[in-house]
Amino acid sequence: MQWYFVASLLTLLTSSQGILTTLSQSNGSYTYDYATVPFLAEIFKLLVSTFFLWKECKSSSPPKITTEWRTVWLYPIPSMIYLIHNNVQFATLTYVDPSTYQIMGNLKIVTTGILFRLFLRRKLSNLQWMAIVLLAVGTTTSQVKGCGEASCDSLFSAPIQGYMLGLLSACLSALAGVYTEYLMKKNNDSLYWQNVQLYTFGAIFNMARLLLDDFRVGFEKGPWWQRLLNGYSTTTWMVVLNLGSTGLLVSWLMKYADNIVKVYSTSMAMLLTMVLSVFLFNFKPTVQLFLGIVICMISLHMYFAPVRMLVDLPTTKTPTDALNEVVVGRAGES
């Protein structure tokens, strides 16, 4: 399977995620407990991965499986980072308004590039660095509030703590991605076995989070497992399946492609959601959305296109050509 096929599929599914979530609401509010969705998505991913692992085990060439404790204990770490990240996100939102928060979210594109370079020691050309910065600039441009939109005076008027937490949030998000890539590429274990470990811990952490939320409100809505599927519609189930599928695609990309591919996929998905919203929800298209799309397309091309497509490489003679010339020259001399 080619990585760009998986990346395109991830873009499509991620952009439909936002739209399905909006469609799953009735009159602008959720009839179900949204916190149960990620838990069920983890269960879905776990089931799918277990099924494929079982099929692999039955096949003529059984998968490579490492069950040593010193490898397994690395798998809950992404879930832990995400848990910390969620809390930092929550804290950030107490300081900054949602518009500033959304715009700061684009920082994670740049922090992913930096951690990708520092931790995974992947070298990027200057052009690729510029492309990454442009991707962040492009997504931000598309989100700039146009005139006539409400609540914009507060943009970037938050206390310094808000920005610090936003930066921390961007770093944690990047760290989780980069760490997962490290984990998936660390050994050549079966992707499905790695997934089973990842999602088992994912499910446990999600369960813990639901329980913690219940404790916080003193179980006034009852324990989470009693209201797990309350108010679930077909659309809600589609949200679950969609979230689960995007998770599986991200795992695949982490093993066979990299974080930068994932960042491009999800950024393009964000733009696609905005374009689709123009048609589906009658959003007013803005100049900045158009500009953002152009910027991100150029960025995509800059990052992934082969160098010879971008610049006219100096047409240096190949060593063989030069040699022939010299040989001919020498023949003339003698």
Add this chain to the structure above:
Amino acid sequence: MQWYFVASLLTLLTSSQGILTTLSQSNGSYTYDYATVPFLAEIFKLLVSTFFLWKECKSSSPPKITTEWRTVWLYPIPSMIYLIHNNVQFATLTYVDPSTYQIMGNLKIVTTGILFRLFLRRKLSNLQWMAIVLLAVGTTTSQVKGCGEASCDSLFSAPIQGYMLGLLSACLSALAGVYTEYLMKKNNDSLYWQNVQLYTFGAIFNMARLLLDDFRVGFEKGPWWQRLLNGYSTTTWMVVLNLGSTGLLVSWLMKYADNIVKVYSTSMAMLLTMVLSVFLFNFKPTVQLFLGIVICMISLHMYFAPVRMLVDLPTTKTPTDALNEVVVGRAGES
């Protein structure tokens, strides 16, 4: 003189042009007739060029001067194009609002690139094309009206004629630039001699325009020469000298650099003016201004940086290295 020095100077002077013009107003209106400024600037450029031409003629190596009619008659053409352009601009503004007009103005960056390729047959790499589009996108981004700003509902709600005229205006502006470059590089005549021809026709056309304006209003303000310097302050004279100087620098760039350099200079000047306005006129800085600056800086780097600074070129062995290896190999064989 290095072209980037001239280009930087052009950026500084062009950006001070906007600021000086604002400072030359009192209570937001002109105490003088603004239409007289370009005329006096032409006279200034003509005097400076004549002086330098005279100095060149006195020097030991007299300048190359072509006085054939079939060369001279090419020099009024830029003035004619600008005259048509002015009228098209005027017609455009009857269809579109000033914000849309300003945003459409950035189209001339792209049309300059296209005419530069078509008429001057200059080849640009894909990366340079992307840089040119990004420059236009960057300047447009910086001009996107933020929320809270008035009169923005009308953006891009003009009739189709407005956009057609805007496109025509962008093409004419690009054509004038590209044609001037063609003219300046056509032969190796002295730059000052070329300037003298260009500005003589420039002064004549400006004079004709002033006279035409007088006819339009039935000489109710008197003929233009009687009110030429009415209400001129020191700042007004600085506006004249500034406009003249930028014109001289553009001529230099047309002969020794090219239109793309000029387009970058003036685009950067536009951004610099906006940044200076934040400090001088208490303009509120916007996110989109910051984004626009980042985009234009990346574009500048993409266009002008040497390829080896942008990408890691395949480290092909130099012909000499390859030859040495082969020679050594052959020595071993024998």
